[in-house]
Amino acid sequence: MAKENLRYRIRFWQNAAFHAIEELNSVTGKHVSAPIISMRSLLFFLLLFTLPLLIRLVWALLFCPVPYLTPDELLYPSTAKLYIQGLASGNFSVLKVNAEHPPLSKLITALFIFLLGPLGFSDIGALRVQGCFFSSLTCILAYLIGSEVDRRIGMLSWFLLSLDPVSVRFGIASLDVTSLFFASLSIYMLLEAHPHSCRPYLLSGLSLGLATLCKYSAFPIVLIAFALMLFREKSPIRPATQKISLVAASSLALLVLGNPLFWPPQVIGFSGYSVFLEASSRYGTGPEGAFLTPLDWLEPALKAWNTPHALFYLSMFGLGSLVYPLPIFQSSYLPWLFLVSLLQSARRRAKLEGLKSKSLLWFSAAFLFFWFVAKSQAEPYYSVWLSPPLAIFSANSIIDVWRKVKR
């Protein structure tokens, strides 16, 4: 028990480089001195990072039109600089600008502008480098998550995600990509977590807090995915509730601490929460203002029951709820691989368990979230949220099939 505990602690606290040392040892079967292995693993991770980064940078800086994601690419760099100027002088009212999104990703953008500006990068260029940087880090996380089961699954997950057209094309969606990195890190920590220790859940919650500080969508996606994974594992209700609460509480605490809009009005000089609500309501679509889900098209349909408009509202409800709002199958090979793997599993009645089951539930949480709350015109770059679980699930299925063929 004590040995297992120690092993777990080492496993959890070790950084990515140390993780690679273990893998290299197991692959080579040789005992190589730690400094050599550290250097090798460092090079290995550098390669895992550099390849997707290069692909993304070539697209973002050479081929992608400027601006591409409007108005975001025009808005975020200027907002980032405004935030830094305001916060440096203690003026929190700058946070009223673009208040519908939390500030962390924009502060990171300011850092990238500060670092890359002197090197000749434009503001949009720096914003794009930020997106490419975090998108490439997410590829490494896909490798680490896949490697939990088999190193080949990790490598294939990394490969599929690195070349995924959606992740490359929308690697410049800075808010989503930065948030996705922290959300994936949170999921990675949850998958690594020892069931009898609180610390990994706390750390996962903090990582989820960082993700939520970049984009609010991360919070429901990760929590729903985690709850589904615990359901599937058939964990007892009480410990499962405690784990979910711990993750939720720590992430919410970090969100409140990190976003001055949620601080008391006495501190910031205005009601940040009202500003946030007002800014969020601009996202409303529909005839009378704000609509949360496609179901809300039913309200005007019921109100206008005896008029020709009722049919229109009903059709909006029908299309909104039955047709997935993101054209994922048109933009990448990953959904096709996923669907074929899924249908193949159904045909063979292959038992769905372990990482395969967890990545499927992670995908389901993100997929259903965007189906349910996407506005009538969902932005295509939301699809980046679906790519890591799709890559991991597909890689797992491909390796399973390969193993069977080999036998």
Next chain:
Amino acid sequence: MEEGETIVSAITLPALLLSVLAAARLTGISKRTASIFMTLNATIGLAIFSALTTIPQLSIQALNTLNPEKVVVIMPLIFTFELLSGTYFSSRILELDYLRFLKLTLAALSLTLAISIPLCLLALLFKP
């Protein structure tokens, strides 16, 4: 977000969750299995139809350009397709009995309608 405009979602979502749990109890299926099954059912049904939207005649653009009457007519067809395919494949993946879980799905949806329609009508009637 103005609260009055999200009233249908605010009623239907909890009604759906409660209905899944109630239907699970009625059909003797564990609540966890029912929740996972319903999640996968919706995911797979939507994903399969989403794959079909790559066919030009069924593309999102083509569906959006249909007149509302046609959309209302094809809605039940799409819904039935998604429901049956989602139920079939998710029951196969989870190694469950297809018909038993189809019953669960239909019971959960019927219960959701039975709970949410009167509540929505009442809420809209008394809405200022």
